[in-house]
Amino acid sequence: LGHSSTTYTLTPEQSANVQGARLSAAMAWHGSSPWISAVTKGAKAEFKRLGINVIAVTEAHYDPAKQVSDLETLTALKPDILLSLSVDSLSTKPSYLQLIKSGTKLVLLSNPISGFSHGADFAGIVKDDVKGMGEAAAQLVAKALFDKGRVGVIYHEANYPITNHRDSAFRKALKRFPDIKIVSEKGFVKKNQTAQLAAAMMIQHHDIDAIYVSWDAAAEGVIEALRISGHKDTKVITHDLGVNNLIDMALGGNMFGTVSDRPNEMGKLMARIGAGAAIGLDTPLYTQVHFNTVTRENIAASWQIAFATELPKLLQQVLKQSEQVKVPE
Amino acid sequence: MIRTALDQIALQVVDLHKYFEDSHVLRGISFTANRGEVVALLGDNGAGKSTLVNCLAGKLLPTRGEILINGTKQVINSPIKAQNLGISVVYQDLALIKEMSVVENLFLNREIMHSNTLLNRLGWLDKKAMEMRANKLLRRLGGEGIELQLPVSMLSGGQQQIVALIRAVNAGANIIVMDEPTAALGSEQCNQVIRLIRLLSSQGATIVLISHNLGQVAKLCDRAVVLYQGQTVADIAVKEVTQLELLALMSGKQCDGVSANQFSEYKS
Amino acid sequence: MIRTALDQIALQVVDLHKYFEDSHVLRGISFTANRGEVVALLGDNGAGKSTLVNCLAGKLLPTRGEILINGTKQVINSPIKAQNLGISVVYQDLALIKEMSVVENLFLNREIMHSNTLLNRLGWLDKKAMEMRANKLLRRLGGEGIELQLPVSMLSGGQQQIVALIRAVNAGANIIVMDEPTAALGSEQCNQVIRLIRLLSSQGATIVLISHNLGQVAKLCDRAVVLYQGQTVADIAVKEVTQLELLALMSGKQCDGVSANQFSEYKS
Amino acid sequence: MMKLSAQVTANTLVYYTFVLTVVVFTFVLHSSAFFSVENWLNIVRQTAPIVVMAIALNVALSAGQLDLSIGAVVALSGLIAALLLPEYGVVIASVVALSLGGAIGAFNGYLSLRLAVPSLIITLGTMVFLNGFVRYLSGLESIPILNKPFLALFGGGSIWGVPTLLLWVLGIAVSVYCVFNYVQLGRHLLATGANVTAARAMGVNTIKVRIIAMSLSGFLAALAGLLYAGRMQSARYTLGESELITVLAAIAIGGCSLLGGKVSIWGTVLGVWLIGILNNGLILSGFSSDVQMMMKGVILIVAVGITFRARKQ
Amino acid sequence: MMKLSAQVTANTLVYYTFVLTVVVFTFVLHSSAFFSVENWLNIVRQTAPIVVMAIALNVALSAGQLDLSIGAVVALSGLIAALLLPEYGVVIASVVALSLGGAIGAFNGYLSLRLAVPSLIITLGTMVFLNGFVRYLSGLESIPILNKPFLALFGGGSIWGVPTLLLWVLGIAVSVYCVFNYVQLGRHLLATGANVTAARAMGVNTIKVRIIAMSLSGFLAALAGLLYAGRMQSARYTLGESELITVLAAIAIGGCSLLGGKVSIWGTVLGVWLIGILNNGLILSGFSSDVQMMMKGVILIVAVGITFRARKQ
Numbered sequence A: 001l002g003h004s005s006t007t008y009t010l011t012p013e014q015s016a017n018v019q020g021a022r023l024s025a026a027m028a029w030h031g032s033s034p035w036i037s038a039v040t041k042g043a044k045a046e047f048k049r050l051g052i053n054v055i056a057v058t059e060a061h062y063d064p065a066k067q068v069s070d071l072e073t074l075t076a077l078k079p080d081i082l083l084s085l086s087v088d089s090l091s092t093k094p095s096y097l098q099l100i101k102s103g104t105k106l107v108l109l110s111n112p113i114s115g116f117s118h119g120a121d122f123a124g125i126v127k128d129d130v131k132g133m134g135e136a137a138a139q140l141v142a143k144a145l146f147d148k149g150r151v152g153v154i155y156h157e158a159n160y161p162i163t164n165h166r167d168s169a170f171r172k173a174l175k176r177f178p179d180i181k182i183v184s185e186k187g188f189v190k191k192n193q194t195a196q197l198a199a200a201m202m203i204q205h206h207d208i209d210a211i212y213v214s215w216d217a218a219a220e221g222v223i224e225a226l227r228i229s230g231h232k233d234t235k236v237i238t239h240d241l242g243v244n245n246l247i248d249m250a251l252g253g254n255m256f257g258t259v260s261d262r263p264n265e266m267g268k269l270m271a272r273i274g275a276g277a278a279i280g281l282d283t284p285l286y287t288q289v290h291f292n293t294v295t296r297e298n299i300a301a302s303w304q305i306a307f308a309t310e311l312p313k314l315l316q317q318v319l320k321q322s323e324q325v326k327v328p329e
Numbered sequence B, C: 001m002i003r004t005a006l007d008q009i010a011l012q013v014v015d016l017h018k019y020f021e022d023s024h025v026l027r028g029i030s031f032t033a034n035r036g037e038v039v040a041l042l043g044d045n046g047a048g049k050s051t052l053v054n055c056l057a058g059k060l061l062p063t064r065g066e067i068l069i070n071g072t073k074q075v076i077n078s079p080i081k082a083q084n085l086g087i088s089v090v091y092q093d094l095a096l097i098k099e100m101s102v103v104e105n106l107f108l109n110r111e112i113m114h115s116n117t118l119l120n121r122l123g124w125l126d127k128k129a130m131e132m133r134a135n136k137l138l139r140r141l142g143g144e145g146i147e148l149q150l151p152v153s154m155l156s157g158g159q160q161q162i163v164a165l166i167r168a169v170n171a172g173a174n175i176i177v178m179d180e181p182t183a184a185l186g187s188e189q190c191n192q193v194i195r196l197i198r199l200l201s202s203q204g205a206t207i208v209l210i211s212h213n214l215g216q217v218a219k220l221c222d223r224a225v226v227l228y229q230g231q232t233v234a235d236i237a238v239k240e241v242t243q244l245e246l247l248a249l250m251s252g253k254q255c256d257g258v259s260a261n262q263f264s265e266y267k268s
Numbered sequence D, E: 001m002m003k004l005s006a007q008v009t010a011n012t013l014v015y016y017t018f019v020l021t022v023v024v025f026t027f028v029l030h031s032s033a034f035f036s037v038e039n040w041l042n043i044v045r046q047t048a049p050i051v052v053m054a055i056a057l058n059v060a061l062s063a064g065q066l067d068l069s070i071g072a073v074v075a076l077s078g079l080i081a082a083l084l085l086p087e088y089g090v091v092i093a094s095v096v097a098l099s100l101g102g103a104i105g106a107f108n109g110y111l112s113l114r115l116a117v118p119s120l121i122i123t124l125g126t127m128v129f130l131n132g133f134v135r136y137l138s139g140l141e142s143i144p145i146l147n148k149p150f151l152a153l154f155g156g157g158s159i160w161g162v163p164t165l166l167l168w169v170l171g172i173a174v175s176v177y178c179v180f181n182y183v184q185l186g187r188h189l190l191a192t193g194a195n196v197t198a199a200r201a202m203g204v205n206t207i208k209v210r211i212i213a214m215s216l217s218g219f220l221a222a223l224a225g226l227l228y229a230g231r232m233q234s235a236r237y238t239l240g241e242s243e244l245i246t247v248l249a250a251i252a253i254g255g256c257s258l259l260g261g262k263v264s265i266w267g268t269v270l271g272v273w274l275i276g277i278l279n280n281g282l283i284l285s286g287f288s289s290d291v292q293m294m295m296k297g298v299i300l301i302v303a304v305g306i307t308f309r310a311r312k313q
């Protein structure tokens, strides 16, 4: 036990066992975003394949009190499997314990819960290579600046382990490039503040060459501010995929590159681990999912890997156009 | 003074009842008012006079009974309806908008619009015209001292009453119901109001006047309708009764001169 | 009727001025009222009577001038202060809380508390006692028909005025200022109020009465103070003038019987 | 269009029960788990701190004051208690937290009257300030609470099978109900809220009364903070932050006017429970969160519409 | 304690300017970048949609109605426009989005009057429903906008050096100001808001007036949505969601009463700008966000306190 893995599969007989067990599953997420939707979608597909009935999905608006309520409400349904991302491990812990007591197998996404023991309390954690993603983002910055330039950082100023770790991994990795300097750092509490922050940052430091933002949705505001203030050459690097920023990237705008994990795969893995645990199989403590570094060249491929869906129509169009534009280059 | 068309019934109320939840406030009110007549509506405090006024004004819907205007049965279910039927009311509580200025109150819903066709369509106000008009109207009722731009809340009690009166009178209505219109007025203003009422009735308007001042009633009114605990107990020519007799009727006592049944002649 | 201690000055107002922004509403008001006296405060609409009342009640702070209660200069900067000085007021706009019931209004800030010491400390109300008391008080002023638990907004205009009156009278104050207390009342209720005022003054209370009804003033009051455009233009014994003379004073005219200077004798 | 009595009316209760039943039946068709005792106790526990917040706001509103800072006071109180508990124990921690709540309320009230600024703006300022302060104080970390007596007193436990949180809710609701129905202070609060000018003219010390209203509101919000902390066995800077809109909704549904002079304690309690039941039922019904939100909006309008029509008749 | 005139007063302007100056000087000490033209244009652009939202709420409040759904209408309008633009072009997309906003407002107004439920509750229901609906419609994704004419019309560009967004703000503010000061409708809105009973007694069709108020509010909110979408070159389901409290604050600071019957268009515009300047200045000052929040709370109270005292004199 206590081992780490990059994948987890069920044999055909195991799958058949699961199907025979007539299991039910619920999901209790921290909030909502395209990313978590993709995880949910992956999990639902896998549950369906395994004949498991999904009975409820909740999202807590990033509010621990709401998540506690959600979890308490789910106890009434007595699900066999619960997939969850905890907003705040400390305050949600008692409610998880209540569910676990009634026989639910818990699979966690990203955030561990301190004091929980693998096997007894939870079946496993599926997570990103957070450190790797931060480092990849630093690589992207270096690539965008040709190893030399000034960088601004707009980070999520809240107690939220995944983004906190990713951001600090980025900062640490950037130190390896001696000619790249972080000249300004500003924290945001809500993602709709980033336009204001970026605008202010650019007014104070006209010569910033690249801005790193904690995640895609927050980066939209940064790009808006850069666009309006006419900073065409300032590059933006972030995490996750979003249509809007990908279009900007494809059109050669401010968006330079992003680091994307694989939410669909994460969902599938969680579902499988939950199913395995529910029929009494051993499950890995950690299951880590790979990520992709996304730039203009590999947008379509990365999208497919991350979400396992068609590329959105508008993005397809834009990509086609920009390829035509690229020909004479 | 010449009364015109006295025989035309302008307003007729037949067996009107009003309940508030289970309290029966109007218990059968019947009376008529002819064109050009000044009819007094008398009654003790709480007799139901203002409730009746509210029914005529479209503020309250009677539970039962009929109201006929110029001989036609009407359901007066909103003040707008009452207005369209040519009824104008001075409410006992004045019903002014205290936060708005005197001119604004005088012309609310009767704004004078700009003469330019386009602006007129937009509802653009002609503030100058309204102010000039307001000044003229105020002078007519002894309200010269009233500052047009002051919010009504800053006027004295009597000044507020003058504003409410002018507003009602200015509507050009055929039936004007006045609920204690001179309660807060000084003697001089009172006299002006009396003169105004005489003028209006001589021009053919029907006036229903509520007043606790029997002297005023005797001077001004043709007929008196007396309410007692929500019922009409008398409908008599003012000249035929003394003030003492009226007082007796108002406090529910029968009196020698007039029997309560006498008024049934006026019914239907 | 025996007037007690007529020579004791209960209330003295000396050269009172009040500005509202730049409008000079009170321009030098001076008068005195002795213990047990009924003083009429007369004046046309907008003369400044209610403004003066508000200054005495602590609702408005005069811009300049002095108010002496029982010979001592006082700054009446809040209604609570006025209450503590033994001044009680019937406001022209009644100042009742329309959303609250009749009993609640009658006893607001004068609640009867439960007799149990602990509950009394907590401010626990004795609702029964208040209702019984209220019933008694209402009967005294012809308000028998008033439903105690009804919110004041549902009472008729006259009934509301009775409630306000009772509230003021029930305070056991030495100086009672009444701003048109009978404006909305019927004749019978009016008479009851007049009797009540006589009773109170015979018990030593000082009454300042504002009324547009000069007949009532003549019957009831000892002295009349006349305001014209914010100034005291006369302060005379009611017996010495006719109603016509008073009317003349109120409209700013000098009259033969009394010179405006005459009242300066009253000034200290 | 006539304003109704400022008195506390209990007879509206019936209609709420009616609405609740309607709502209940909507979910019965979907989920049987809904009808377990366990689930109902869940709802009661989940909504307990919110009920107390709503009562706090009710007290402020009764005197015509709006208190936006209750959410922030909840967070502060929970945090202060959590920080003090390990060293000073349950008595001192709770007393300090509650007094602080009351003091903040009094400060809001005093400032709003002193500066003659609407309480809305002052409490907005306090709210923003405290939001920043609790973030600073907590360093964005959750503070665990391990103190047994505290958790027994304010936490998710039970006494004779009745959840402590339910006892708190009922105790507070009954006390506040009594204040408004049987005590002088209640009358003065309502009179001030209904018509400051008239209340002042009648000699009510409206300034004192409004400051008391705000202090009580702060005090009760702090108590809600303790209940939150007890239930979650920890305190966090986000506590109560997002409940303001729920609280406003519950109060409006409960029949308390936002314009002051009216109060409806049991209406408020039922309002919060109604929303709690809605959330719970919708989750149990297994809809996606989009659909949950859409249905919540529709049911809210329909339920309230039925209530109001029923009440009118 | 006397209520002030329902008229629109322009003379309070001076005091805002005063407060603004105070605030400005607070930041001058910290940052010189604050004083660049670029930065001021930046503030104007960022606050533009919020100003329009605030004016929308002002219109609703003038008639005594509270409209909580404006945030959700903003999101819906932006989204609808973004979805329609690629196929139908700028005219149809904007017209549909704006009409939808107006229709939702009219629906709110109608329902609130028909069911005799406070507009607060109805619009809360609409808000929750629409929040769910836009999430469903967008799939939580931002929808990009590439339509050039749309971006030129509503976007972050400039005409003769003046940002388009500023032109929109001024245009709308002037129009609404005129409605309230020179047009019959404005009088009727204010009369209805100040005293429905009296307005009705005077023959004002208060029902129609209140429905118009809500429709206008919805229409303007939808316009704010287009401005947001234009500025961000995309539409998101979260647009406008969290601005409700800013809008309320700005309106209260601007001197418009939440009780209806009063309106203060320029006060509202300046109120939003004041908050924008505060945010901007604090960001430039380089404080951590905790300290920024704390200072924001304090400055808000102080600035408004000064304004109100100054206005009183």
Ligand SMILES: Nc1ncnc2c1ncn2[C@@H]1O[C@H](COP(=O)(O)OP(=O)(O)OP(=O)(O)O)[C@@H](O)[C@H]1O
Binding pocket: B020, B023, B025, B043, B044, B045, B046, B047, B048, B049, B050, B051, B052, B092, C145, C150, C154, C155, C156, C157, C158, C159, C184, D002
């Ligand atoms: N909304 C209401 N609910 C219950 N009772 C009401 C309502 N409105 C009026 N009443 C009652 O109806 C009765 C008649 O009231 P109304 O105002 O018609 O009297 P009035 O004749 O105008 O008296 P006044 O001379 O004092 O003005 C009163 O006893 C009053 O309490």
Ligand SMILES: Nc1ncnc2c1ncn2[C@@H]1O[C@H](COP(=O)(O)OP(=O)(O)OP(=O)(O)O)[C@@H](O)[C@H]1O
Binding pocket: B145, B154, B155, B156, B157, B158, B159, B184, C020, C023, C025, C043, C044, C045, C046, C047, C048, C049, C050, C051, C052, C092, E002
């Ligand atoms: N707050 C205010 N601001 C400006 N002017 C005011 C204010 N209050 C009263 N006034 C003015 O002061 C004058 C006197 O008003 P007051 O109410 O004292 O008259 P009054 O003698 O009581 O008249 P009435 O007999 O009509 O009640 C009026 O002209 C009124 O317009």
Ligand SMILES: [Mg+2]
Binding pocket: B049, B050, B051, B092, B179, C156, C157, C158
């Ligand atoms: Mg009446």
Ligand SMILES: [Mg+2]
Binding pocket: B156, B157, B158, C049, C050, C051, C092, C179
């Ligand atoms: Mg007066």
